[in-house]
Amino acid sequence: MFPAKFLTPIPAPPFEDWERVPPPRECGEPFVDPTLLSPKIVFGAAYLTQGLPGAMDRCLVREGVAQRLVKAAQQLPQGWSLLIFDSLRPFSVQKALYDQFRQVIVQERPQASPAELEMILDEFVAKPVKRPDRPSPHATGGAVDLTLCRDGVALDMGTGFDDFTNLAHTDWLEQSCPPHLKEPRDHRRILYHLMESVGLVNYASEWWHYAYGERQWAVRTGKTPIYGFQEGCGW
Numbered sequence: 001m002f003p004a005k006f007l008t009p010i011p012a013p014p015f016e017d018w019e020r021v022p023p024p025r026e027c028g029e030p031f032v033d034p035t036l037l038s039p040k041i042v043f044g045a046a047y048l049t050q051g052l053p054g055a056m057d058r059c060l061v062r063e064g065v066a067q068r069l070v071k072a073a074q075q076l077p078q079g080w081s082l083l084i085f086d087s088l089r090p091f092s093v094q095k096a097l098y099d100q101f102r103q104v105i106v107q108e109r110p111q112a113s114p115a116e117l118e119m120i121l122d123e124f125v126a127k128p129v130k131r132p133d134r135p136s137p138h139a140t141g142g143a144v145d146l147t148l149c150r151d152g153v154a155l156d157m158g159t160g161f162d163d164f165t166n167l168a169h170t171d172w173l174e175q176s177c178p179p180h181l182k183e184p185r186d187h188r189r190i191l192y193h194l195m196e197s198v199g200l201v202n203y204a205s206e207w208w209h210y211a212y213g214e215r216q217w218a219v220r221t222g223k224t225p226i227y228g229f230q231e232g233c234g235w
Contacts, residue, residue, distance in 0.1 A: 001077050006193040007186055010171045013204035016219045023133040024140070024214070026228035031088065031141055032066040035059050039081075040073035042149070046085040046161060047093050054092030061087045062141040062227055065212050068198040069144070075194060076148075083154055085145040085161050085208065088230070089138035095128040101164055123205050124164040134215065135229035137203075142214035142227040145206070148191050157191075158184035161208055170207040 034041045043059035061069070073082055098121065105112065105120050112120070121127070126136035137143035148155045158181050159168045166172055170192060173185035188207050195202065195210045201220045203209040211217050213227040 002190055002194075006190050008189065008193070009174050010189055010192045012171055012174075014220070018215070018219055021134075021215050021219050022224050024135065024225035024228035027213075027226040029062045029064055029213075029227070031060045032063045033059055034061060034066040034069045034084070037066060038070045038073045040076055041069055041082045041084065043084050043087075046145075047089075047097075052093050052096045054090040056088065056090065056093075059084050059087045060141060061144055062213060064226075065142055065144065065200070068200055068212060071198045072194050072200075075197070079151050081149045081152070083147050083149045085147070086138065087144050088141045089136075091128055091130075091139075094126065094136065094138070097162075098125045098128050101125045104164070130229070132229045135227075137209075137211050137214045137216055139229055140214045140225075140227035141230060142217065142225075143209060143211040144200075145208045146191075146210065147208055148187060148194075155187045156184045157187050157207055159207070168206055170202050170204050 033043075035043050041059075045055065045057055045059075047055035048057055069082065069084075076082070101124060102117065102121055105117055109116070109120075126138075145161060147157060147161070158173055159165065170188060173181055173188060177185050191207070192202055200210040200212050201217050203211065203216055213225065215225050217223070218225040
């Protein structure tokens with residue numbers, strides 16, 4: 001069904017020197033709704049469903065991201081599709097996610113210092129601040145959160161979307177995989193290699209997060225980010 005390489009183990013993430021990433025050089029690329037370009041791409045509007053303030057009812061990404069998603073969708077077998085949870089993200093949604101996750105961490109780790117809390121939060125949710133020189137991925141239009149579907153049903157990936165535990169790390173099931181999670185491990189492998197094949201890079205702490213043209217992509221490829229902070233994103 002898929003090339004053998006799509007089922008090879010997900011490699012451990014490389015060391016990434018974020019201090020060496022230069023500020024973005026905005027290329028002016030327009031925003032596109034990829035769901036209009038392929039019937040195999042669907043928008044789930046996860047945050048709209050959750051009722052988060054300002055959540056978008058459309059999937060918008062940069063044109064370069066949309067083109068790559070279409071190429072990925074074209075490689076899927078009959079009955080398979082891409083389900084996008086989130087793409088361009090307004091400030092109000094980013095703040096709501098940050099505040100929610102902070103409450104969870106404070107409850108789970110009441111003894112954590114402010115610095116420890118900040119470190120934990122930073123791994124999963126970008127701080128909702130305006131940083132033109134270091135924009136969060138979803139504020140650029142260069143990032144998407146997505147999964148695979150078969151016959152309209154999301155595949156089991158071992159955790160749900162926005163599961164902020166170590167199990168959500170993309171390669172976690174490569175390190176230790178009990179028998180009942182072998183199928184989710186293979187689903188992660190397929191998604192990872194499919195996205196990598198079209199030039200989208202993964203954020204190692206989240207199996208669902210892939211990007212192109214922003215800082216994560218830049219640090220992985222050694223290039224300068226081409227997508228900058230978007231003022232028209234409700235910030």
